[in-house]
Amino acid sequence: MVRHLNRPTHSVMNHDAYSDRYILDILNTHKIIAMVGASANKVRPSYFAMKYLMAKGYRIIPVNPGLAGQNILGQTVYSRVTEIGEPVGIVDIFRNSEAALAITKDAITIGAKVVWMQLGVRNDEAAALAEQAGLKVVMNRCPKIEYGRHSGEISWAGVNSRTISSVRPKLAPRGYQHRLIRSSD
Amino acid sequence: MVMEKAPAFSTLAIHAGAQPDPATGARATPIYQTTSYVFDDVDHAAALFNLETFGNIYTRIMNPTQAVLEERVAALEGGTAALAVASGHAAQCVIFHTLLSPGDEFVAARQLYGGSINQFNHAFKKFGWTVAWADADDISSFEQALSPNTKAIFIESIANPGGIVTDIEAIAKIAKTAGVPLIVDNTLATPYLCQAKAHGADIIVHSLTKFLGGHGNSVGGVIVDCGTFDWIGSGKYPTLSEPCESYNGIIFAETFGDFAFAIACRVLALRDLGPCISPFNAFLILTGIETLPLRLQAHSDNAAAVAAWLQTHDKVVWVNYAGLDGNRYQSLAKKYCPKGAGAVFTFGLQGGYEAGVNLVGKVNLFSHLANIGDTRSLIIHPASTTHSQLTPDQRRSAGAGDDVVRLSVGLEDKDDIIADLDQALAQI
Ligand SMILES: Cc1ncc(COP(=O)(O)O)c(C=O)c1O
Numbered sequence: 224m225v226r227h228l229n230r231p232t233h234s235v236m237n238h239d240a241y242s243d244r245y246i247l248d249i250l251n252t253h254k255i256i257a258m259v260g261a262s263a264n265k266v267r268p269s270y271f272a273m274k275y276l277m278a279k280g281y282r283i284i285p286v287n288p289g290l291a292g293q294n295i296l297g298q299t300v301y302s303r304v305t306e307i308g309e310p311v312g313i314v315d316i317f318r319n320s321e322a323a324l325a326i327t328k329d330a331i332t333i334g335a336k337v338v339w340m341q342l343g344v345r346n347d348e349a350a351a352l353a354e355q356a357g358l359k360v361v362m363n364r365c366p367k368i369e370y371g372r373h374s375g376e377i378s379w380a381g382v383n384s385r386t387i388s389s390v391r392p393k394l395a396p397r398g399y400q401h402r403l404i405r406s407s408d
Numbered sequence: 409m410v411m412e413k414a415p416a417f418s419t420l421a422i423h424a425g426a427q428p429d430p431a432t433g434a435r436a437t438p439i440y441q442t443t444s445y446v447f448d449d450v451d452h453a454a455a456l457f458n459l460e461t462f463g464n465i466y467t468r469i470m471n472p473t474q475a476v477l478e479e480r481v482a483a484l485e486g487g488t489a490a491l492a493v494a495s496g497h498a499a500q501c502v503i504f505h506t507l508l509s510p511g512d513e514f515v516a517a518r519q520l521y522g523g524s525i526n527q528f529n530h531a532f533k534k535f536g537w538t539v540a541w542a543d544a545d546d547i548s549s550f551e552q553a554l555s556p557n558t559k560a561i562f563i564e565s566i567a568n569p570g571g572i573v574t575d576i577e578a579i580a581k582i583a584k585t586a587g588v589p590l591i592v593d594n595t596l597a598t599p600y601l602c603q604a605k606a607h608g609a610d611i612i613v614h615s616l617t618k619f620l621g622g623h624g625n626s627v628g629g630v631i632v633d634c635g636t637f638d639w640i641g642s643g644k645y646p647t648l649s650e651p652c653e654s655y656n657g658i659i660f661a662e663t664f665g666d667f668a669f670a671i672a673c674r675v676l677a678l679r680d681l682g683p684c685i686s687p688f689n690a691f692l693i694l695t696g697i698e699t700l701p702l703r704l705q706a707h708s709d710n711a712a713a714v715a716a717w718l719q720t721h722d723k724v725v726w727v728n729y730a731g732l733d734g735n736r737y738q739s740l741a742k743k744y745c746p747k748g749a750g751a752v753f754t755f756g757l758q759g760g761y762e763a764g765v766n767l768v769g770k771v772n773l774f775s776h777l778a779n780i781g782d783t784r785s786l787i788i789h790p791a792s793t794t795h796s797q798l799t800p801d802q803r804r805s806a807g808a809g810d811d812v813v814r815l816s817v818g819l820e821d822k823d824d825i826i827a828d829l830d831q832a833l834a835q836i
Contacts, residue, residue, distance in 0.1 A: 242412060266651075266658040271460045278461070342665050365665070376462040378425055379470060381478030381674065382489040382667050387415055387423040392430040398448025399431065400463040 238350060238362050243386060246369050247407035249337050249359060253312025254281050256366070257304050257335070259326050260317030261285030263295050269317040269341075270295070272367040278401070279370055284311065304329040313337040315366060316344055324349040331356045341365055374402040417484065417600065418701045425479030426694075439691045440472045459655055459663070459675060469679050473687040477694045481620065481630050482670075484599040484700070485612050488635030489670035491678065492628060492690060496595060496615025497527055498683035499629030503591060503611060505677040506647055506669065507559050510536025514560040514588075515553040517544040517574060518805050519567035521615075522795040524593070525806060528562075543805075547578045559644060560588050560611075565604055565744060566596035568780065569790050569814040570807025571728040571753035573740040580608025587644065589637045595619070596752050596780070600704040601745040610637040611669065616685075618781025619751070622696040622703050626689040631673055635666030647672055703783075703819060708748025710825060711817040717826050718755050723763075723833050725811065729753040751817045752780050754790075754807060761810040763836050764789035768813070770835045773820065773828035785818035785825050 256276065261283075262269045273283050274296055284307055285295045291302035301307050304314055304326060314330035316323050316339065323340055327349035330338050338353045340346065340362040350360040371377030372384040375392045388405070395401035415423065426437050445464040447453035455461040464470050474492050482490035493499050508514065516528055518541045528539040540553040550561060561583045563574045576592060583590035589610035594602055598619045604612050614620055616628035639648035639661040648668055651657035654676070660668040678684060696703075708731070715729035730741035731749030741749040757763040767789070768776045774787040778794055788794060790808035803809060817825060 244412070265458075266656050266663075268663050271663060274455070275461055278455075368665075371462055375427060375430075378479050379462050379464055379472065379475050380489065380667075381470075381475055381482065381491050381670060383424075383479055383482035383487060385414075385483070387411065387419070388427050389423070389435075391428040391433055394430050398452070400445065400448050400452060402430065 236350075236354065236360060238345070238347070238360070241361060241364070243373070244407050245359075246361065246364070247373055247405060249313065249339075249361065250366065250370060250373070250404055251407050253336055255284070255309070255311050256281050256313045256315050257284045257286050257301075257307055257311045257330075258315045258317060259286040259304060261287050261290075261295055261300065262317075263290055263293070268365075272317075272365060275367045276370065278397075279395075279404075284309075304335075305332055307333065311335045313339050313366075315339045315341065317341050318344065320344050320346045324352075327353050331358065337361065339364070339366060342368070370404055373404045376402050420480070420483045421700050422698045424483035425476040437473055437476045437691065437694055439687050441687050442471075443467050459658060459671075467687065468682055468684045469674060471684075471687050471690065473694070474685055474690040477616075477685075477690045477697075478630065480694060480697055481599075481614070481616075482632055484697075485594070485632045486599075486603065486605045486634070487612065487632035487670075489667035490630050490632045491670050491673045492616065492630045492685045493678060494629065494683040494685050495627045496593075496613065496617060496629040497523060499613045499615075499631045500524065500527060500593075501531075502673050502677040502681065502683070503613060503631055504532065504537060504560070505535070505681060506673045507589070507645060508535070508537045509646070511557065512536075512559045513538045513540055513555055513557045514562060515540045515542050515550055515558055516562040517542055517564065517567065517579075518802075519544045519570055519572045519574070519807060520562075520564055520593070521568040521595075522790065522798060522806060522808065525802065526797060544572060544574045547575060547582070550579055550582045554582075554586050558586060558588055560591055561586075562591045562593070564593040564596065565602045566730070566750050566752070567807070568596055568752060569754050569794070569812070571730050571737070571749070572807060573730045573737040573744055573749070575740055576604060576607040576609065576744060583610070584608070587642055596750050597745055598700060598704055600701050601708065601747055601750055605634045605636070607744060610634050616693045617779070619704060619707070620697055620700065620781075621693040622700065622781060622783065623692070624779060624782030624784060626692045628685050628689050628693050631670065633667050633670035633673075637669070639668060647676065652676070704751075705747065706819050707751035707817060710819065710822045711751040711753060711815075712748065713822045714815065714817050714825055714829070715753055715755075718829070721833060723758050723836065725756040725758055727753070727755040728807070752814065754812045754814050756809075756811040757813060757836075759811070759836065761791060764811060764813050765792055766836045767832055770832035771828055772831070773824060774815070774832075780814075780816035782816065783819045785820060785828075786816040788814050790814050
């Protein structure tokens, strides 16, 4: 269940409901994701999400102080977002809501463009800070699920994608069972 | 193009889940009549078996035609996901197999389809699941039927055969306090007449065989996950909240969030028990759903006219249609089914059992058969057929006493429907 921390009275964005266009725009624009709280445990949701997004062509940089210097799915793990020595588009937070504030400050420091908090993670104080610094914010969402919704892949599992379209879905080069995400126009 | 506004019900009934086919551009959903699907590569195959990615393996577990049907019903019910299976009864079996362990109990309204009463009393006993019966007309009986082992409450929105409308919100409140999911069989109402999730359902089940398919040509069932129940917080449902041995220890509620129940039903109960729907049936039912709003409104309007006419007939003792003025369920019908009270109802004949058996032999347009929710008008005498395995007491309490005749009013011209009943009643 989602807990609401320090919910401010003013907010630029409505963080209870994002438009499909807002989410698509983020996922189509930014292809480098720092995943904070990445796990080496092969049955954790963060591992599933990392593997899935890598298969969709995203570069995922795992961040986890306990695993720093090791490797998850062939990617070097960093102890902290500020240790990553390359530009990052999205900082994806697989941690609890309390931890999201410090991670968001790091995301602002390194010039990331989007702070994305996972399903069940929400910190409105962090969101307000990030938005003041010009970053986009997504809370309580999973990028794997959003990619699945907007590619149509999640529909194979009977999941309500909450989208309808009369446009033919785009197949990915990898094969018939891989699709590309819709454009945001 | 990205749609900014959520589509309305009749738009969803046609479009939800169904984009043009990516391989051919086919606009109608193709019938994927195949058992299995080629993997894109070795890694893809492994990822599918580990539930790491979305995709198709084998038609016992999923099929692209079936998937369109599932998303369509999930969208119409406002749920997070759905699973289509071989029949309504299979759907109930899969739901309880996912929720219950041997020794567990559940509470059910005794105003249910007779087949469900049989399934719960007899077949489920062999799984070690015990039903405790409650009375939909006496809300406190649901509280009294609860025990520490209760894992769910099961009701029908409009109950078959009685034309009874259940007070969903009152029972949802009891389920919430007890910390168990409320399962609503929405077969007779369909989401067009009753939005069960908005009234507190956590899981919705349908016999697709009836109004959703709507043409009397295919048997099927569907389970809708409303995404409202907190499985991890509850801790009473190990299938959802504990590491799953048959998938390397994944925790369904953690990995799949608010559609975990639907996924667990598919990749555990359906995978292992095996009652999958055929792609052809899924296609026919899907086609039926495209006209659901038009059909259900016409069904309901016809039924209201037939019920009002029957009420004036001197061989008819009583008519139980919730849409009639003065009916005891009228205010519940207005609250839960504002567009109409559905097409299935019962009436009582002077002359009891004999008269009932007699009447079903005299109709010409009505078909005498054991189904509901066809384009055709249907008639049955429950005491001698669908409910004949029950005791006289169970029959009476299920609304299927000796004098009861059940109609499922079809889409023919209402004057023709009434004329057929008129000539049949004249002969008894
Ligand atoms: C209300 C209701 N639920 C469930 C069922 C069982 O569905 P099926 O016959 O598709 O197994 C029926 C069938 O008559 C029904 O009327």
